[in-house]
Amino acid sequence: MSSFRVDLRSDTVTKPSEAMRRAMAEAEVGDDWYDDDPTVNLLQERCAEAVGKEASAFVPTGTMANQIGLRLHFEGPGHLVAAAAGLHVTSVEVMTAAALAGIAYRTIDPGPRGWIDAEQAAQLLEPDEFYDVEVIDLLSVENTVGGAGGRVMPIDELRAVRKVANDAGVPIHLDGARIFNAAATGQNDAAEIAAEVDTVMFCLSKGLGAPIGSVLCGPADMAREARRLKILYGGAWRQAGIVAAAGLIALEEGPKRLHEDHERARHLAEGVAETLPGSVDLEQVETNMVFVDTEAVGMPMLETIERLAALGVGVTHSGGQIRMVTHLDIDDTGVAVALDAWRALASERGR
Ligand SMILES: Cc1ncc(COP(=O)(O)O)c(C=O)c1O
Missing domain, CATH: 3.40.640.10 (Type I PLP-dependent aspartate aminotransferase-like (Major domain))
Structure with a gap:
């Protein structure tokens, strides 16, 4: 589990x-x-x-x-x-x-x-x-x-x-x-x-x-x-x-609600970009994925994944960047929790 x-x-x-x-x-x-x-x-x-x-x-x-x-x-x-x-x-x-x-x-x-x-x-x-x-x-x-x-x-x-x-x-x-x-x-x-x-x-x-x-x-x-x-x-x-x-x-049922995942991905992307300027290419966020460049976090990628996990947020990586994917089981509260975790991480690093 x-x-x-x-x-x-x-x-x-x-x-x-x-x-x-x-x-x-x-x-x-x-x-x-x-x-x-x-x-x-x-x-x-x-x-x-x-x-x-x-x-x-x-x-x-x-x-x-x-x-x-x-x-x-x-x-x-x-x-x-x-x-x-x-x-x-x-x-x-x-x-x-x-x-x-x-x-x-x-x-x-x-x-x-x-x-x-x-x-x-x-x-x-x-x-x-x-x-x-x-x-x-x-x-x-x-x-x-x-x-x-x-x-x-x-x-x-x-x-x-x-x-x-x-x-x-x-x-x-x-x-x-x-x-x-x-x-x-x-x-x-x-x-x-x-x-x-x-x-x-x-x-x-x-x-x-x-x-x-x-x-x-x-x-x-x-x-x-x-x-x-x-x-x-x-x-x-x-x-x-x-x-x-x-x-x-x-x-x-699935295709009818995918736009909701896309809207939440955008919200997530904009929130992370605001917390860590330069970390997200917002133009890349067209569907349900958000990639984050961890150079802006000032922490190695795998450590960032571990820190987010410790804050209750599961993410993976792809092509050297953190990957987050929105889906059916992520609601607005989920996005808010994830954004809080990114903010906590950023303030820990003095960003
Ligand atoms: C683009 C793409 N193709 C194929 C697959 C393979 O699907 P599965 O994990 O069901 O084998 C994945 C899985 O993540 C995928 O992202």
């Missing part, structure tokens, strides 16, 4: 609501290995519909959904997947992809904004005409971009990247773990974003508030192979309707 009064480590820490617990207890279930679970099947239909794709596969984690998505397009070891450095698939999951599918990457540093533009996509996908050795099977993108503080990749830039990939004959997989956070900024809905890619995964277990589960969505003709890979990776989780029942509520 987390001892934090306010847990801002991630939007994955939320507890299922009473309605979710009831739905889980009462869920109609079957054996998902045989495609027999009616609640899983309904969730898969609704998820595919929510992002405008024909089919989807419900799996335990975002990592598994990404890995199935990558593997679907990847012809095999010896070929490459192209992507920006610092994405979830090219950092945390880099060993997973190597171990499960023999995937290696061609990466490019996208700079602080976190996503590649058309020019960088063209560079990444440039054919290896001289040596004629490197073959790229897939381009992978992420939206929102977690490593860049949850920023939204603008749709025009995604479209321009899409055109470059199309011209190169390379499909696109989107890690849309937080695609509904991108949609909640009001720029484009999830289906508009997903229309620019071939496959998209999103997590029910992050901002949407489900306890467990992610989905990989794509065209109907990939569904059979996606199911085969789901079984291969150990994701045929039998009476998974129990968790799919919570997923249905998350999909229905």
